[in-house]
Amino acid sequence: MYVRVGQFDAANPFQLDDATPSIAVLLPCYNEGLVIGTVVERFREILPEARIYVYDNNSSDNSANVARASGAIVRSETRQGKGFVVRRMFADIDADIYIMCDADETYDAQAAPKLIQRLVDDGLDMMVGTRTDVSGTAYRPAHRFGNWMLTALVRTMFGGGFSDMLSGYRVFSRRFVKSFPPMSQGFEIETELTIHALQLGMPTSEEPTRFKDRVEGSESKLQTISDGFRILRTIGMLLKQERPFALFSSIALALFCLSLLFGYPVILEYMHSGTVPRLPMAVLATGTMILAFLNLFCGLILDTVTRGRKEAKLLRYLQVPSVHAGAERLDS
Secondary structure (H helix, E strand, O other), X not given: OOOOEOOOXXXXXXXXXXXXXXXXXXXXXXXXXXXXXXXXXXHHHHOOOOEEEEEEOOOOOOHHHHHHHOOOEEEEXXXXXXXXXXXXXXXXXXXXXXXXOOOOOOEOHHHHHHHHHHHHHOOOOEEEEEEEEOOOOOOOHHHHHHHHHHHHHHHHHHOOOOOXXXXXXXXXXXXXXXXXXXXXXXXXXHHHHHHHHHHOOOOEEEEEEEEOOOOOOOOOOOOHHHHHHHXXXXXXXXXXXXXXXXXXXXXXXHHHHHHHHXXXXXXXXXXXXXXXXXXXXXXXXXXXXXXXXXXXXXXXXXXXXXXXHHHHHHHHHHHOOOHHHXXXXXXX
């Protein structure tokens, strides 16, 4: 079912003119027993018609029981990692609008109606709730710097204007969810979501949302260094998969310049004496030049393969009606 949404009203923030869309709230959960009940209750209060799913990821505490007692639909994913959980949620759940939020009670559930409103009014496929630290202490300094660095890196490599690429608070259209092929295993899933939207040129936007400190006694599952390296590795892998010509042509250019550097004295010597006394240097320069051309041709071949994959993903994406297309069908 699709929806036409009225104007945003602070007193009644989510008004539906003619129909109610099916909304699914997706909460990945790992050892959040202290706060998961509060998170579920807040989403139930602000979105009473939404179905709230909690996917427990091998929690060793009472997270599943607390979530179930709070009225959530509780399911489990035994493969450890947020990426596996998101993959399972996107595959299992069918809805018109999806809200994905970390279950640690640091994000503002009250912002959900406004994010949904923007998604529907503007016909978007993804809304990102960018984090605004209201206390000044919710962001660890290392996390803040890492997020800024990785966001800037993705913006440089793939374009786009996201300011908080690693936010765990997002709203998706059905079109996005059912055309997204997740491959990530852990916290790098947000990077993959962002790059998928950028590569297919999906209509997206972002909205500032409140971000607060964790409840005392609960701990962040994000490991600054190890997860940061995993995200960097994911960016590199996606760059190779989605923009191979840019990657391999850059390597080819570097090897080409290196070959000229190695070969310049050899060529100079040959022009003066007609001999090649530095044979090892000549071989090194020649081998480096060959590697440069091999990288260039690899980039050209892989770019052709990538275009085919991109066209296939785009065709799958276009098979699912957009929010606006569904609203027009409702009007008729």
